Amino acid sequence: LPVHAPGFDSARARLAHAGAAATAIAVAVGFVVRIRPRALARLLPAAALLAAAGAAAVGFSPRERSAPVSERPNVILLSIDTLRADRLGCYGHDGGTTPALDAFAAGGVRFDRAYSPQPWTLTSHMTMLTGLSPSVHGLDRDTRLSHGVTPLALRFQRAGYATAAVVDKVAWLDPKYGFARGFHLYRRLGGQATRKTASAEALLDDLADRPFFLFLHVFDVHSDWGKLPYDADPEDVERFAGWYDGPFDGCEGEVCASKLLQKLVAEGRALPEEEARYVSSLYDAGLRSLDRRLEPFLARLEEDGRLDDTFVFVTSDHGEELFEHGSCLHGAFHDEVMRVPLLVRGPGVRTGASVEPAVGHVDFAPTFAELCGLDAADFQGGSFAPALFEPGFEGDGVALLDAKRDHYFVATADWKLLLTGRNPQLFDLRRDPGETTNLLAGERSEAIEAVFARLSRLSRAAGESGAALRERLGPATRGVTLTEHERRSLEEIGYLGDD
Numbered sequence: 001l002p003v004h005a006p007g008f009d010s011a012r013a014r015l016a017h018a019g020a021a022a023t024a025i026a027v028a029v030g031f032v033v034r035i036r037p038r039a040l041a042r043l044l045p046a047a048a049l050l051a052a053a054g055a056a057a058v059g060f061s062p063r064e065r066s067a068p069v070s071e072r073p074n075v076i077l078l079s080i081d082t083l084r085a086d087r088l089g090c091y092g093h094d095g096g097t098t099p100a101l102d103a104f105a106a107g108g109v110r111f112d113r114a115y116s117p118q119p120w121t122l123t124s125h126m127t128m129l130t131g132l133s134p135s136v137h138g139l140d141r142d143t144r145l146s147h148g149v150t151p152l153a154l155r156f157q158r159a160g161y162a163t164a165a166v167v168d169k170v171a172w173l174d175p176k177y178g179f180a181r182g183f184h185l186y187r188r189l190g191g192q193a194t195r196k197t198a199s200a201e202a203l204l205d206d207l208a209d210r211p212f213f214l215f216l217h218v219f220d221v222h223s224d225w226g227k228l229p230y231d232a233d234p235e236d237v238e239r240f241a242g243w244y245d246g247p248f249d250g251c252e253g254e255v256c257a258s259k260l261l262q263k264l265v266a267e268g269r270a271l272p273e274e275e276a277r278y279v280s281s282l283y284d285a286g287l288r289s290l291d292r293r294l295e296p297f298l299a300r301l302e303e304d305g306r307l308d309d310t311f312v313f314v315t316s317d318h319g320e321e322l323f324e325h326g327s328c329l330h331g332a333f334h335d336e337v338m339r340v341p342l343l344v345r346g347p348g349v350r351t352g353a354s355v356e357p358a359v360g361h362v363d364f365a366p367t368f369a370e371l372c373g374l375d376a377a378d379f380q381g382g383s384f385a386p387a388l389f390e391p392g393f394e395g396d397g398v399a400l401l402d403a404k405r406d407h408y409f410v411a412t413a414d415w416k417l418l419l420t421g422r423n424p425q426l427f428d429l430r431r432d433p434g435e436t437t438n439l440l441a442g443e444r445s446e447a448i449e450a451v452f453a454r455l456s457r458l459s460r461a462a463g464e465s466g467a468a469l470r471e472r473l474g475p476a477t478r479g480v481t482l483t484e485h486e487r488r489s490l491e492e493i494g495y496l497g498d499d
Helices: 009-031 037-058 099-105 123-129 153-156 193-206 233-239 256-269 275-303 360-373 446-473 483-491
Strands: 074-080 109-111 162-168 183-187 212-218 309-316 343-346 353-355 400-403 405-409 415-418 427-429
Touching: 074 275, 074 360, 099 193, 099 275, 099 309, 099 343, 109 415, 123 360, 153 212, 162 343, 183 193, 193 212, 193 233, 193 275, 212 275, 233 275, 360 483, 405 446, 415 446, 427 446
Parallel strands: 074 212, 074 309, 109 353, 162 183, 162 212
Antiparallel strands: 109 343, 309 343, 400 405, 405 415, 415 427
16 A cells, blocks of 8 residues: 555544554554454454554545556645745846756746735645635635635545645644645645655655655745744855844844844834845845755656656745845735746656746646646636647736735736735836836826726736635635644744734
8 A cells, every 4th residue: 555654633644543553453462462363353353444444544545546657647746935936046046046946947847927826825825726816715814715615636636646745834734724635645744845855755655656646845945933034054154145244143132033024024124235135145045955955856856757757846835025125024016025936847848948928826726637637627727738848828928916805916927017005006027027116106108008907907807707706616614723832833933923
């Protein structure tokens, strides 16, 4: 059986452990205590029954095995939390931060305009895993996924795939929000990426003879809970941030690291220029450390021939603002936060190619469905699978940034419209990639008015169709509560504040 230890995070997982333990105890007692064969014969069937129930709870049963993996592709979705696209070498950054990810990108397709729907781990990941924008799936800190929604993992499972997730222990990815639905195994691990990739590699070994979907999530680049705002290996701190010799140590009084950044956001303050540049350098240092930790895992995928039958998608839930617009962390809708990397390799995927039209997290699930022949009903996004194999992909070229219920910001390869109440903002991303000039702030040309009208219509249409889909699928269920430990942990990394 391709069974891997399921952890202890759910009743199903505990039942699996109980089944295995019961069988082991029965056999051990038979040998150590020397139960008579007839008595042992009566004990073993009961233990075997419990063991079978445990195996079924995990979901890996011999009867569930389906076609060989060569007949259907596998999918690995690797999400690197808080990773800005523009800090990777393959996206033009010349700092030497990501040699392993750059090498991975060179062997596949890079999407130049991939967008997160919201700057939040909870909602953006659920969009990846449902094909629904946040205002449609409805997740918030106190709600769980509606049972009317069919998550991506459940679609894979129903198609005969083994489904597994190895994610960080951050509270926003807790199963109580609905993330574990459809996964045979949903494992949460703290620590650095190497611990999670080791667990993922063991799973890949177990699943050698069955098609699978693996969701892998690492947290190394996220702002830190120590003293400095971003953590990195000492050699990388020296290389990227060793130039700084000022007094800033990551603290203001007793407030340090992520808590300090969160305080700056709450008070509308920015660090002085040199200290802000130092914090940005620490982010680069942390990214270099993360890239080194991922390198063995990415290399093994290639060395083991996994890329011959496995599509690997590398992305992020959101980026990070490092004072470009006077703030930090990830609450803004500017490109340093909303534009994420998207790198894809796999069977038949073009090599060294780039895709210009905008795509979003909401398009991931429809793409997986097309690649693997899954049920594709009730998706809000559209597939970009053709872009992996042939040039000239256009799609609809629009990414929806979900500001609030039925209210979408719109991004294309050329434009971004932020509909912020009475002060909408329109940016020309070609001429003004830093989003410094709001083209709606002064006198508007006919051309700008036409762009504004077109993007506004797209926003309204998305809101109307999203509302209809949400009504059909049902609202998210209220009643989720954070434990005191979860609240403290989230506060340590810059969430919640004093609310």
